[in-house]
Amino acid sequence: MKIAQVSHVYRPSIGGIENYIYNLNNELRSRGHEVRALTTTSSFSGSSPLSAPDDAIYCDTDFELSNIPVSKELYKKVSSSDMDIFHFHNPFFPTTLTTLPAVPEDATSVVTLHGVNVFEPDKIPVKDYTSPSLKNNPIFLNGVRTVYKPLLRWVLSHVDKAIFLGQQQLDDFSRFIEVPVRKQAVIPNAITGQFLQEVRNIEEKKEIEMVSQDKTTILYVSRFEDHKNPDLLIETVTSELSDVENIEVVLIGSGESEYVDYLNEISDERISILTDVPYPKLKQIYGLSDLFVFLGTWEGLPTVILEAMAAGMPIISTDVAAIPNVITDPNNGTLLDWPPCQEQLAEVLLRYIKNPEYSSRVGENNVSKVSEEYTWETVSRLVEDMYDQITD
Secondary structure (H helix, E strand, O other), X not given: XXXXXXXOOOOOOOOHHHHHHHHHHHHHHHOOOEEEEEEEHHHHOOOOOOOOOOOEEEEOOOEEEOOEXXXXXXXXXXXXXXXXEEEEEOOOOHHHHHHHHHOOOOOEEEEEEOOOXXXXXXXXXXXXXXXXXXXXXXXXXXXXXXXXXXXXXXXXXXXXXEEEOOHHHHHHHHOOOOOOHHHEEEOOOOEOHHHHHHHHOOOOHHHOOOOOOOOEEEEEEOOOOHHHOHHHHHHHHHHHOOOOOOEEEEEEOOOOHHHHHHHHHOOOOOXXXXXXXXXXXXXXXXXXOOEEEEOOOOOOOOHHXXXXXXXXXXXXXXXXXXXXXXXXXXXXXXXXXOOOOHHHHHHHHHHHHOOHHHHHHHHHHHHHHHHHHOEHHHHHHHHHHHHHHHHO
């Protein structure tokens, strides 16, 4: 088959969608398929240690809407392409909305819903500090509901399959917009077998400056934006766990400098906030940390959760999108009530800190689960089967 992944950005840009496409394409190529990534020059905005893959075609960005590029050249590339399948990523992105009409009549199309949690703005907690992101703004989210509902219906009417990353994500979305059963597909995100092997081989804590051997290391990896709630973790540690000395908290990510400065201001000496961490070092920190905390609200099935599971950590997470399809309490970690609060987060953290044997058992459960169900070798075959189904 000839398969084109169509996305707003791709490597060298760093992100969950970029990794999803890159790893999926690698697996499909290894099984003899012709794969391409059709994307925009916005992929080169910002610094990145990654290089541009050979399978990518970069089209000029004309302008951006809410930081999502729109490209007339991308439309033309799709319309003139001879690919059998066009796989789009996130139906509500302007890139998808403006490019989907260009799919040739004799081709089939698919869309994966990556990060979707915009449909219940009344559940978004109010904060004292708001970063430039609008994803925690109830007024903005109500506007999204009003404007995007007919657009999402249009996208779903024009694709052959809509991939959801978990059954819970599909159920939540279906309460907002009905998805015809014939168009539904539930296929999770994944990690590479290489990552799984490498992260499990790490043993020497002394190699990592920010990871202590004699303390419980609590790890957070995500973008530094207010809808990801890094401040909730920091404030929980500084207030609810102020007398707990045998912990260190490492937050790794990137974000607006103003917000990162704010996070540093509210931290204490037990907390490290790291940006621009090279991926090899990140893998080491994964392998040497003890607990993983994820507090995002606008999600699909975050790669960082699967990576932390592969590293043998219990997961403490918000109960959103496809996450509860992977994390079951108590086997894999703990899902927090919504909206997450300092008191419950502190209680859960202490449960694991005070019971290292229990924490270790949960971590081993996670290694087994990821190894068996969430590697790209396994998941890409599910995608391949779905492609076969819609092209028959």
